Amino acid sequence: MSTLLTEGPARTLECITEKFVVDFAQGIDTARDPWRSPQGMAYYQRLKETFIGQNRLRQWAMDDALLDNLEVSLAWLGQLVGKVAKSHLATALVHERISQMNGASMRVASYSAEARGQLALLKQQLEQRLQKAGKQFEQNNLYLMATVHCEQVFARWGAGHYQAFSPAGRCYVALQELRWGAFGDALRHCPAEQAAQLLEQVRSHAINRLAVDIDASTRTRHFYHQWLSTPPAAGLMEHKDALIWLGNGSDSERQPVSYSVTQTWQGIALGMPRICSAMRLGSAMVDEVFI
Template identity: 45%
Template sequence: MKNRLLDGPGRVLECIYPKFIVDVVQGNDNPRQAPGVPQQQAFRERLTQEIMAQTQLRPWAMSGMLNENAVLRLGLAEKLASTRDPGHLALTRITQRLSAMQQAVSRPANPAARQLDELAEHFSQRAAWKEKALTRRGLAVQAGHHSEQVFNHWRVGNYSGWSMAGRCYVALEELRWGAFGDACRLASADVAKMLKDNLRVMAAEFLAQGIDAAITTRHYYHQWLSIPSTPGLMDYKDLLGWLGEWCDAERQPICWSVTQSWQPVALGMPRLCSAVRLATAMVDEVFENG
């Protein structure tokens, strides 16, 4: 009997839900959700079942029809987004995807097109309202609170099921999908730069503390990627792989090497790497993606 993902490695991760809703909207058009990676497909199916059970949505929503029926898939995304706030990044990506679908769908007397228009308008308004609400607050202050929360999770061991670099990656994903990422996207360029500079410093310090070394001391990459022996090890690896499935070995070689443990490390992954080098690269790769 497998442990529940949302009670195990995912118990404190808030980025799971917004990413999952975006995945539902993208469906088969998500290029990384290829059927040729069976362990990732099995993980997605298992995560879907858990989220459906947790949100008390109808069992038929778990069937393979989700990938074949866009109307059903979008209806599910709307229901999921009504159970909790998916956040600004997710709303923005959903709106962009729905806009692309509107341009591709045939119009004359097409009920699906009308439903798509209504859903696109709904999510577009939610994204606009969310952005307006966020900009009325102190974006930098909210980002600081969020950063403290995430790094406290790291400090008390909530990410300890992952490698040292994996813990950093999970923290960065949490920040990207939440208030910290909102500030980086919506605040001024100077504020965004300040936030990311501070993040690089904090991430480097936490990485160095994790192996009891100076932030500039270089270590063989295996030391950063070594996975601790923990109960439910595969669950932790699979969740990390799903979170990082957007990575590309050439464009995001560090994050690819950290998250896609079923693949060889990328050529761009330094074989000797300091905490500063690792943190700087991971922040750059993650936040270039949104």
Template identity: 25%
Template sequence: MNTSPIQFATLNREHPQLTDKALIDFSNGLEVIGDHIRVRERNNSSFWARLLSQANGESALRQQAIDQNITESLKTVSTWLQYLQNQQIQSDLAIAKVANKLSETRQGVMLLSNKHNALQQEVAQLLLAMDGMDTKYTQLSARLEQVDCGRLASQQIDAVFDKWQAGRLNHYPVLIRLFLVFDELYWGDFGNYCRQSGLQHREIQRLNQQVRDKALIQLKYDWVNSQLPSIAYAWQTDTHFHLQSLATEHREMIAYLTDTAAHKTMPILWIINQLASNTTNTKLLPNINVPIILTAQNTINRFSFDFEARYKHE
């Protein structure tokens, strides 16, 4: 068992989707400014509430707390925007989601600017930073209209499967290798093409079949090479055992990349999250949608079903 610490730069180089997911998770957390503004608007909307707050001194204390929190929130968002502008975001999905979140945040900031003169300078600087991200999003939209998305998707398919065939995922359990391949495709050019054109598009269906065929070929090879049962593989116990032999950072990465999997619609991804998160041999949460045994062909079908549900969710 290798317990040596893994550098984040190494994880990010081997699994580029990791940083893009982290950016989206961070942007989804930018709700604090909106919450503060909603509190202020709710408290100012009622004459009786304002009168009572002034009488008991509650208004001044609450206002002071809100102003302090808003100031800290502005600093956090500003720092985050500076980071985004200095980094090369690889995933179009990440940029699009960040842009949507910035649009919501901008509305809140403009409302804040109109109601709080003391923060006008900070708000102006923040809006300037947002304009920089808007420019990136505009450039992204122009690029998506010009490039041959199908060609880029095909190139990514070849690159990801070359990595698998070259043995660069061999330190992971067999089924986790398949997950990482599908996950990297989801976050990259192949996933962007699927989201743009839709899963029912004829070219998408052709590429999806190509992915399934390539995955089955390589999975069968790994299956035999790892001496897994060909007819009835009790995969959960074996996968859990091998996950516990991974470096902590690798196991935690698997848990992180599957942390949004739905219980019913993505049962395979959900149970992988449970297996990676559970560091003991305690009983896992029940899920009747999770298969007990698998074969190579059934594994491909199951993973494809889960990732199709993931695309539809997006």
């Protein structure tokens, strides 16, 4: 976990720093607004301000035009990739984005020679990191590492680390922790049989933990608002905003449960069951996040 973020949801969620770097890379040199909600955008901006200050980049924030400068943004991304993003997933997604920009720089005259050089260097660094990770995957027991990671994440849930979220929100952030970490690496690189076993492990953990949190059996059905109700706590709105930002990529049709759990500023998706058990809710979220 990065020591840059020591308060709020970021204190207990390792996936936040990884997703932040990917979101920053996705936002470079594009007019596309990826945010569905002002809450998600506001939380991202708070993270951005935190990293600017902690990474001695505060002077860049003095001039809004400078923050929009491509060369400055690429320099910042290089620092974030080197100091903040640790996961293979984050590295792969940033590499994909940089490769797209690198290809565009060959065709678009507006890219400066400095920007082209930065893109090429960053692409090379990311490729080296991915190659190194690939060799480590071959040498390590990914299945064992994933199993340990799964146990750790659900132990944190049981210890109350995600208590400020709704019961369903706790499940979603636990799955995101796994997706961005060693569990997700194993799921993407293990043989199919082992990946299927890992999915059943996390499915069982998610279902059982949800049942414990709502104090019922795994098959007892409850109205959806019981699953989505957030307990009163300090920093309530920041946790809600963080959940909205984490689930920003959820689609109301393809991931109706994740969308309903995270995008609480919107109405419940049609595909979200109005009455559901821990078994149905947990299994659906596992499928939506990992499959």
